[in-house]
Amino acid sequence: MLIPRYFFANTFAGFYEYFLTQPHIRRNFQKEEYLWRLDEPLTHVYYVISGVAVATLEHEDGFRKISSFHSSGTIFPVSHQSSFKIEQSIAVTAVSEMETLCFTNEAFLQMLCENRQLMLCTLNWYASYVNLLLYESAHQDYNSSFIKLCNLLYLFSHNSPSGQEGRIDLTQENIAQILTMTRVNAARNLARLRDEKIIIPHRRWIEIIDQQALEAYCSLETLQP
């Protein structure tokens, strides 16, 4: 039974060879470079060979929400035939150097029609993304910011860029942007976890030193059974 994940990896890894046989162009990105800027229409799909990208949504009042991270073996976004206003508020940025394969929407839809496994895999990826979003909008919304934070640390300790459990590579600002709270509030809740000897805050990353105590704070919806 799956819990939500913010960090996606290897969802489509098995299709790499297949993708190479299909019409595409290779595109590499430097750290900090945009895969999509704000207002840019989502006209194509990236398959990530290596590196990590972050998807953010910009609110008209200047707030920026981090939605998800996409690493090797994943595609983003997913092709469809409608166009949604909110897509104009999405930006995707390389967190590290990246190698990708770039497909047009049409080419990708064509692949979905021809390759059943790819189609099923795409549905599963959509389901996984919906799961994350439902978790945020229907569950986390009711939790206090302290519980939200504990849940986030727990989920990242299960699925994180570092690969190391107990090491969360996020700044306080990142955390605030994921949880749609202020940096100050994130800092205060982290201070509480530090005072309770559950984490050690470092510069740009956080060390979990008492996983059990952390889990005890998490909401039931969050915990891996």
Next chain:
Amino acid sequence: MLIPRYFFANTFAGFYEYFLTQPHIRRNFQKEEYLWRLDEPLTHVYYVISGVAVATLEHEDGFRKISSFHSSGTIFPVSHQSSFKIEQSIAVTAVSEMETLCFTNEAFLQMLCENRQLMLCTLNWYASYVNLLLYESAHQDYNSSFIKLCNLLYLFSHNSPSGQEGRIDLTQENIAQILTMTRVNAARNLARLRDEKIIIPHRRWIEIIDQQALEAYCSLETLQP
């Protein structure tokens, strides 16, 4: 360019004849009856012929969030091959008397493999649902509860069960459950809109009498261009 919708209708209406040729059973529901209870695994898919269902998520502290409404010509949920913990917190209830076709997950996946149009339509429906959820978790989260409410009324005036613009068939409790706020807070914000002569609150429904003034309060992300 599409704005979010809470109320889904006619997404799959064109497939009704096709669905009838596929293995299914007819199931009808009384008002208030469950299509799914809490903890019940999502082992099949419903196509709604008539009536309306509401999907809710239950938080462990007793809060109940209304996620979406599903009316004639829609299917819910979508088949996939994973199983997510949060699915156990989903309940779907008939708001009115309903007629449905019920498919097993396997049968539905088989149809997706065989019918390209259905597959494309399913992807579009997923995209539309993701759009709603992104809107909630990345945009509405930053708005004050007053703006949230205005946005909701605007969106429902574009897509609502009644079909009549200017008529919103929701109780204050429903509104609070959609916006994850308390009934009291929803009532206070409605009182403000009433005092400003933008709405007339009735029992179990709300009348919008000044659509322009309402739109002036809505966030940009919400408004149909």
Next chain:
DNA sequence: CGACTCATTGACGTAGCTCAAGGTATGTGG
């Protein structure tokens, strides 16, 4: 008419926001 559900309003407490001042790692150029 009584019972029920839904809506209104007040009093009060607090979580989380804003504004603000400082502290501490990391990187850069002289």
Next chain:
DNA sequence: CCACATACCTTGAGCTACGTCAATGAGTCG
């Protein structure tokens, strides 16, 4: 290798939106 700049983190004080608790009113139905 030190001086300095920059990014990141910490902490305090005050404000307010929203939650909680509670009492009352107003439609609807048997």
